[in-house]
Amino acid sequence: MPIEVKHLTHTYSAGSAFQSTAINDVNLTIEDGEFVCIVGHTGSGKSTLVQHLNGLLKPSSGQILVDGEDMNGDSVDKRRIRQRVGLVFQYPEYQLFEETVAKDVAFGPKNQGLSADEIDRRVRRAMAHVHLDYDKYAERSPFELSGGQMRRIAIAGVLAMEPAYLILDEPTAGLDPKGRDRILGMIQDLHREGVTVVMVSHSMDDCARLATRMIVMSKGAVVASDTPRNLFAQPDMMSGVGLGVPEAAQLCAKLRARGLDLPADLYTQEELHEHLLRLWKEAGR
Amino acid sequence: MMKNITMGQYYPVDSWVHRLDPRTKIVLTIAMIVAVFMVHSLAGYALVLGFVYLASRLARIPFKMLLRGVKPLRIILILTFLLNLFFNNGTTLLVEWGFLRITQEGLSQAVHYSLRLVFLVLGTSLMTLTTSPIALSDGIEMLLSPLKKLHFPAHELAMMMSIALRFIPTLMEEADKIMKAQMARGADFESGNLLARAKAMVPLLVPLFVSAFRRAGDLAMAMESRCYHGGEHRTRLRVLKITKNDYLAAACVALLIGLIVLEGWAVPAVLAAVKGLMA
Numbered sequence A: 001m002p003i004e005v006k007h008l009t010h011t012y013s014a015g016s017a018f019q020s021t022a023i024n025d026v027n028l029t030i031e032d033g034e035f036v037c038i039v040g041h042t043g044s045g046k047s048t049l050v051q052h053l054n055g056l057l058k059p060s061s062g063q064i065l066v067d068g069e070d071m072n073g074d075s076v077d078k079r080r081i082r083q084r085v086g087l088v089f090q091y092p093e094y095q096l097f098e099e100t101v102a103k104d105v106a107f108g109p110k111n112q113g114l115s116a117d118e119i120d121r122r123v124r125r126a127m128a129h130v131h132l133d134y135d136k137y138a139e140r141s142p143f144e145l146s147g148g149q150m151r152r153i154a155i156a157g158v159l160a161m162e163p164a165y166l167i168l169d170e171p172t173a174g175l176d177p178k179g180r181d182r183i184l185g186m187i188q189d190l191h192r193e194g195v196t197v198v199m200v201s202h203s204m205d206d207c208a209r210l211a212t213r214m215i216v217m218s219k220g221a222v223v224a225s226d227t228p229r230n231l232f233a234q235p236d237m238m239s240g241v242g243l244g245v246p247e248a249a250q251l252c253a254k255l256r257a258r259g260l261d262l263p264a265d266l267y268t269q270e271e272l273h274e275h276l277l278r279l280w281k282e283a284g285r
Numbered sequence B: 001m002m003k004n005i006t007m008g009q010y011y012p013v014d015s016w017v018h019r020l021d022p023r024t025k026i027v028l029t030i031a032m033i034v035a036v037f038m039v040h041s042l043a044g045y046a047l048v049l050g051f052v053y054l055a056s057r058l059a060r061i062p063f064k065m066l067l068r069g070v071k072p073l074r075i076i077l078i079l080t081f082l083l084n085l086f087f088n089n090g091t092t093l094l095v096e097w098g099f100l101r102i103t104q105e106g107l108s109q110a111v112h113y114s115l116r117l118v119f120l121v122l123g124t125s126l127m128t129l130t131t132s133p134i135a136l137s138d139g140i141e142m143l144l145s146p147l148k149k150l151h152f153p154a155h156e157l158a159m160m161m162s163i164a165l166r167f168i169p170t171l172m173e174e175a176d177k178i179m180k181a182q183m184a185r186g187a188d189f190e191s192g193n194l195l196a197r198a199k200a201m202v203p204l205l206v207p208l209f210v211s212a213f214r215r216a217g218d219l220a221m222a223m224e225s226r227c228y229h230g231g232e233h234r235t236r237l238r239v240l241k242i243t244k245n246d247y248l249a250a251a252c253v254a255l256l257i258g259l260i261v262l263e264g265w266a267v268p269a270v271l272a273a274v275k276g277l278m279a
Helices: A046-053 A078-084 A101-111 A116-129 A147-159 A177-192 A204-210 A228-232 A235-240 A247-257 A269-284 B022-038 B042-058 B063-068 B071-086 B104-130 B133-150 B154-184 B194-200 B202-225 B244-278
Strands: A003-012 A020-030 A035-040 A061-066 A085-088 A165-169 A196-200 A213-218 A221-226 B093-097 B100-103
Touching (some): A003 A046, A020 A046, A020 A221, A035 A046, A035 A204, A046 A165, A046 A196, A078 A085, A085 B154, A101 A116, A147 A165, A147 A177, A165 A177, A177 A196, A177 A204, A204 A228, A204 A247, A213 A228, A221 A228, A228 A235, A247 A269, B022 B104, B022 B244, B042 B063, B042 B104, B063 B104, B071 B100, B071 B104, B093 B104, B100 B104, B133 B154, B154 B202
Parallel strands (some): A035 A196, A035 A213, A085 A165
Antiparallel strands (some): A003 A061, B093 B100
């Protein structure tokens, strides 16, 4: 069952001098099994949008349906919905608070009221998902780990609730390339296991690698929703909303300008590599 | 959920009151609060209320916003009112109900004390709403600087204050974010008894303290690397200057105090004299 957003508008501090409309009449659907990347310039309303998807912000107007159920309906228990839609905030390591890693990861399932055995099973499973050895890390303090490890613990804390939808707000911000690859690999594995993923990202290369669909936001509105291939074939539209295209697509455009015969919709390194090799071989013959 | 705190928040518009020298505003606010404590009749409070209202219009601050600053104090206000109402050894009995007795003196004291509290908050809110935290701590530093001769750390105090004020919004934003992150993990901050609620604050407070210490460390490092050495030989970007408007504002407050004195002492004295003559 999908998440549907209908005519969603959110205004911060309505009626005061600080009033600002962060998102305006947004409509979108996230289908099961998708890997959706939300991209947009700073202040385009991405974070505001994803906070609505699990009921942390209440819409000024409009609706969000999760599995057909209006999230802000009167009789709806938001906590139940938040267990189905897991949200990982920006810099999630700043939410760690427990004495040990295992206890921190167990916070979510504990709030769900699960049995001790089930909690233990989930903590082990979540830690395996983020590639942290349970026996080695479970009893350590989360505050003595490295930044990348802390972030993985925090993500495990959300995974332990076993959500059907996983929403991540810039999960790789501030990490080194190795840490970034590790987190993205983890997210990809989860998607393969059947979790629907929504990821806010600034990196077009990450989107190119992972997304089955991209949603482009600008000034609080959705301006495009399409496959990465179709979007990256329109670099002018992307730069019009302050976004770029992946490095491979940039290089590809430059090579085309120099007269190389390359298709317009190349955007991953692998594809470009393959095409160039073929051209080179043909030229050699 | 924590965005409704008006006290200590700057309201960034441009107005005559905003442009006044912060020193003027601090001194005049204190003067006004002292004046409120000299009021002894409802008419006097009406006078002060009128003054605050006019000042808020002049400052282009919605009066409602000013009043909202009193809201967090409602429990203290109610307590003050009730305590003064019931625990007073007045003699003029109005109502007696079991061991509870309300006297004329108790009622008037209850009204006075609560109104004074309200005006205390209104006056200080008016100052903080119209003065940016930086200007405010500059003003305080200047006002306290004569005490430097007595080795009073005026600059350090002002710097501490401005840092504290500067980080209130940051910490509130941070608290809001952490709260949301924990709510996304099923934390419940809103239901349960007092103990349960206090316990529910742990997942909020621990990360908040951790981040406050981290920020403090970063800030100290940044100040150190820019060779911060306290107050000696520091010049200012904004030099404070008393202008004609400041004298005008002072005159307005002086007028208010004059009216209060006139209303509180002179009028009753004259009335008493007239009564004496008539008798």
